[in-house]
Amino acid sequence: MTRYIIQRLLLLIPVLLGISLVTFGMLRLIPGDPARIMLGEHATAESIARFRESMGLDDPIPVQYVRYLGRLVRGDLGRSIARQEWVTVELAQRLPATIELSLGAMLIASIFGISAGVVAAYKHNSLFDLGTMVGALIGVSVPVFWLGLMLSYVFGFKLHWLPPSARLTVGIQLQTIPAAYNIHLTGGLGSVAMSILNFLSNLYVFDSIVTGNPDALIDSLKHLVLPSVALSTIPMSIIARITRSSLLEVLGMDYIRTARAKGQHERVVLMVHAMKNALLPITTVLGLQFGTLLAGAILTETIFSWPGMGRLVVERILARDYPTVQGAVLVIAVLFVLLNLVVDISYAYLDPRIRYG
């Protein structure tokens, strides 16, 4: 197993290099002078020259790339043009929102997707089965942004059940974890710990639990529902389909017939005997869907004014703030690759045939 993991980690290196090459290339492939594009039409020749100098745009491309890589290794993604803030700082503020949203969506998608798939497989060819499969097809066909608008219109605006947008109601106070517990750490490790704590504090649900703030907890959960539901439709549909087909396949196997012949209770046959083997493909799909959620979040976040990575990318593309766009694209791609790696490794853990295959 360790050998397999090391092997997979080594294979990661060329992919990560490739990702860095793509994000590096983004800026250089823009037709025209990137400095002029980023600074706008009215920039003076002087400010453009200064900007080119500071970004190192006058050096040969390979030199620029090596310097870019060197900065990446040190965790330096440059400074945002729109905000004059370190890109890493901006990303650290936005990423938790996206993680929270993705986790919410994944939770909804797995609970409802797996249950629907199990029932559909068990009641194969029933009305429920047909309904689930047609529903799943509609689910993958619905534009997420449209569904988001409709949800926020119906449940947010018409029925007033849930807030139609944002992460927290104005007026609800949420303390960061260091502030709530008066934590002040300094020095190398201390500042790293502080950044981690601040990062975690931006996961509002987590923060409100840790800081013991029930009002904020309920409020942030309420805000989380609609965007999570909108984002969950596609993974939910895919999970339902995979669960159904994978369970159907397993239910047709001899050992299931044996289990039934032994007189095992149907529930045990289904949940213990069949599900154990049906879970393998489901795990893969779960992991892969988690990765695609990061992309789906772009549209959902825009609809619900959710201050996450996706919305950041869209805002900054329109503002031509390329360092931030580069950084965000890089972080999302790296997360995507790492998630896929975790899925592969857990898959190998669950199914030994993969390791030795």
Next chain:
Amino acid sequence: MSNPAAQIIPPEESQPPGSSDPALTPSTSRVSSPAPLRQSQAPNSLLQDALRRLKRDKLAIAGLVIIVLFVIAAVFAPLLAPYDPTAQKILLRRQPPSRLHWMGLDEVGRDIFSRLIYGARISLQIGLLSVTLAIVIGSMLGAIAGFVGGWLDDLIMRLMDILLAFPGLLLAIAVVSILGPGLMNMMYAIAFVSIPAYARIMRASVLSVKEQEFVVAARAVGVPTMRILWREILPNSFTPVLVAGTLGIATAILDAAGLSFLGLGARPPTPEWGSMLGEGRGSVFTAPHIVIFPGLAIMLNVLGFNLLGDGLRDALDPRLRM
């Protein structure tokens, strides 16, 4: 050859009582009774077999009907649309559906129904063109990788892996941010991000076909390599690409709508469904009809391609059945 699809189907006795409603059998027939693959018939019998399976698949036919309706709308848009899609009746803006304007008027007073009909042209064009472009480039890369093998295979496939490391929509957004917003650039972006998928499918397909007896036979009698690739391998490797392409059109239409919604695709006043949603977004609480209809159009169109794609997959290759 045993039919692997049969293993997916559980034994009839496992069906719980009460679920054998006769009204259901037709629509689920593709799940319950897969036609076995027959290899001993005339050369085109596989295709005929597939067509017969497809005709029996009610969901796939429904998908085909939806697509045909949208194609008719696109082709005959000037005849079918009651109004000019860009003509504005400013005084009547945001008017809800009425007898004169079936789907109402948008935020600047344009007839939504007419815009949707013209929008079918754009969506179908983007879907078809981007997928065709991606299939041509992707299959070429995949075929070369699979056929030639060696370092070229490694190089091409590692490049594809890198592109696959980005979530599709994000990469498309990045490409559009480089090329600049616009309908054509969006189409290129969507085509670009789908290339790796087709390359992978084609490569896998070529790898398996390459080893089959008729290819070995062609080699043995001295048929030139390029001819083997063009005449023997490619036609026999194309089925999975075709299935992926049909489903790919659905994804392309959805992605295009998303990009236009974000303001990165079609520019106003183009009647593109996604940008109609994007422009009408601000009116969702006051005049929801402006947003409801374009969304339904996108969903229905995408559903059509998904239904047909699923049906094609089941008909052409029962092993891939879900």
